[in-house]
Amino acid sequence: MTKQRKISLSEAEMPESWYNIVADMPNKPLPPLHPQTQEPIGPDALAPLFPMGLMQQEVTPEKWVAIPDEVRHLYSLWRPTPLYRAYGLEKVLDTPAKIYYKYEGTSPSGSHKPNTAIAQAYYNKQEGVKRITTETGAGQWGSALSFACQHFGIECEVYMVKISYHQKPYRKLMMNTWGASVIASPSNKTQAGQKVLANDPDSPGSLGTAISEAVERAATDEHTKYALGSVLNHVLMHQTIIGQEAVLQMEKAGDLPDVVVAPFGGGSNFAGIAFPFLRYNLEEGKNIRCIASEPASCPKLTKGIFRYDFGDTIGMTPLLPMYTLGHNFVPAPIHAGGLRYHGAGVVVSQLLKDQLIEARSHQQLECFEAGIQFARAEGIIPAPEANHAIATVIAEAEQAKREGKSKIILFNLCGHGNFDMSAYEAYLSGKLTEHELTDQEIQQAISGIDTPEIA
Ligand SMILES: *Cc1c(COP(=O)(O)O)cnc(C)c1O
Numbered sequence: 001m002t003k004q005r006k007i008s009l010s011e012a013e014m015p016e017s018w019y020n021i022v023a024d025m026p027n028k029p030l031p032p033l034h035p036q037t038q039e040p041i042g043p044d045a046l047a048p049l050f051p052m053g054l055m056q057q058e059v060t061p062e063k064w065v066a067i068p069d070e071v072r073h074l075y076s077l078w079r080p081t082p083l084y085r086a087y088g089l090e091k092v093l094d095t096p097a098k099i100y101y102k103y104e105g106t107s108p109s110g111s112h113k114p115n116t117a118i119a120q121a122y123y124n125k126q127e128g129v130k131r132i133t134t135e136t137g138a139g140q141w142g143s144a145l146s147f148a149c150q151h152f153g154i155e156c157e158v159y160m161v162k163i164s165y166h167q168k169p170y171r172k173l174m175m176n177t178w179g180a181s182v183i184a185s186p187s188n189k190t191q192a193g194q195k196v197l198a199n200d201p202d203s204p205g206s207l208g209t210a211i212s213e214a215v216e217r218a219a220t221d222e223h224t225k226y227a228l229g230s231v232l233n234h235v236l237m238h239q240t241i242i243g244q245e246a247v248l249q250m251e252k253a254g255d256l257p258d259v260v261v262a263p264f265g266g267g268s269n270f271a272g273i274a275f276p277f278l279r280y281n282l283e284e285g286k287n288i289r290c291i292a293s294e295p296a297s298c299p300k301l302t303k304g305i306f307r308y309d310f311g312d313t314i315g316m317t318p319l320l321p322m323y324t325l326g327h328n329f330v331p332a333p334i335h336a337g338g339l340r341y342h343g344a345g346v347v348v349s350q351l352l353k354d355q356l357i358e359a360r361s362h363q364q365l366e367c368f369e370a371g372i373q374f375a376r377a378e379g380i381i382p383a384p385e386a387n388h389a390i391a392t393v394i395a396e397a398e399q400a401k402r403e404g405k406s407k408i409i410l411f412n413l414c415g416h417g418n419f420d421m422s423a424y425e426a427y428l429s430g431k432l433t434e435h436e437l438t439d440q441e442i443q444q445a446i447s448g449i450d451t452p453e454i455a
Pocket residue numbers: 111112113140141229230231263264265266267268269270338339383385386414415416
């Protein structure tokens with residue numbers, strides 16, 4: 001028998017519902033609070049910014065939410081995505097561990113982000129929304145949303161952090177190709193942007209400012225809504241199609257994973273692959289370890305605190321109960337742009353608090369070494385974010401070797417790195433530096449938080 005490398009599913013085998021882990025959680029997430037009154041808020045508080053269809057998903061107690069046919073049909077452009085056994089990596093690591101990866105880089109924009117972008121564009125379309133605004137840093141989310149909006153005939157306006165706008169022209173051009181307008185932030189289009197420019201005409205921009213600009217546009221135009229690419233419950237739920245497919249594929253391979261690993265920014269691709277496996281722990285008492293991998297320069301899960309905090313820098317969003325380094329925390333400019341976020345999704349935070357999942361942090365150089373080892377062994381060049389998961393996988397595989405034990409590892413290869421060659425160039429030419437935070441810097445960031453504590 002030949003060794004099967006690629007485990008595929010047919011279009012008909014694509015899952016028909018998203019999985020809402022909240023239904024199975026022993027401790028439900030705490031409610032969001034109003035940014036000023038600090039009173040709990042319901043879904044209608046966010047109605048000016050998001051369509052009701054999505055706000056209902058945000059609070060639904062239902063365990064399964066049906067994926068609309070039109071969304072599933074568009075998913076079928078590239079879904080189900082392949083799952084691979086990493087024979088090449090196992091060989092170079094000389095490990096008794098079996099390593100599998102789910103590859104989300106086959107989507108049109110090259111990452112897992114269209115899984116939610118398409119769903120979000122669909123629900124906006126249902127409610128007659130004409131335009132969607134958003135922010136993008138590295139460009140993965142902006143390109144996914146541009147692609148999705150184009151399909152549904154919705155205008156898409158992307159506020160791209162000015163420094164990325166100039167450093168990543170190809171990401172901007174992808175968005176333009178899909179018909180979106182891309183605005184370098186800070187811009188003159190909004191009061192938030194004008195204010196920043198008045199203080200500093202040469203500001204390189206920040207994700208915080210770009211969020212403020214996109215939110216202001218949505219809040220001041222009745223035909224415009226706002227979209228977020230991670231963190232929120234509905235976004236995490238949309239991504240569970242990844243793990244549900246992976247459950248079926250691992251069954252086909254005849255291996256249940258001992259460990260499931262994914263990189264962690266706000267939690268969407270981690271939730272996507274891990275929650276459908278965690279379901280077996282919660283429902284059947286299985287003991288699958290789920291590990292979130294984050295950068296040592298932005299270690300909210302491993303070193304942050306569990307507390308109410310704002311989702312944005314200037315404190316416009318509701319207060320969310322989450323692991324955070326403080327909304328004023330500015331992460332070092334590492335090359336995994338998608339992981340430079342001060343906080344974490346509410347659901348993932350509660351699961352970590354309850355010790356139902358684990359977290360690890362890795363230095364930048366270790367991650368690129370891992371990514372290059374993977375690229376040479378398996379062919380695919382990973383997104384810099386995904387390199388964090390690969391670093392954790394290699395550590396787990398090396399531990400299995402030391403202990404002489406077999407172990408089944410699955411990780412989420414959430415995107416390819418074909419538009420991130422400048423990061424690889426920096427590594428290969430020896431210019432990449434470490435950005436570990438000292439305990440003092442972390443204490444400083446955390447002690448500056450003045451939002452409500454969680455008893
Ligand atoms: C956006 C992004 C991330 C981080 O966001 P999550 O919500 O934590 O998944 C990680 N990897 C890639 C490729 C991304 O585009």
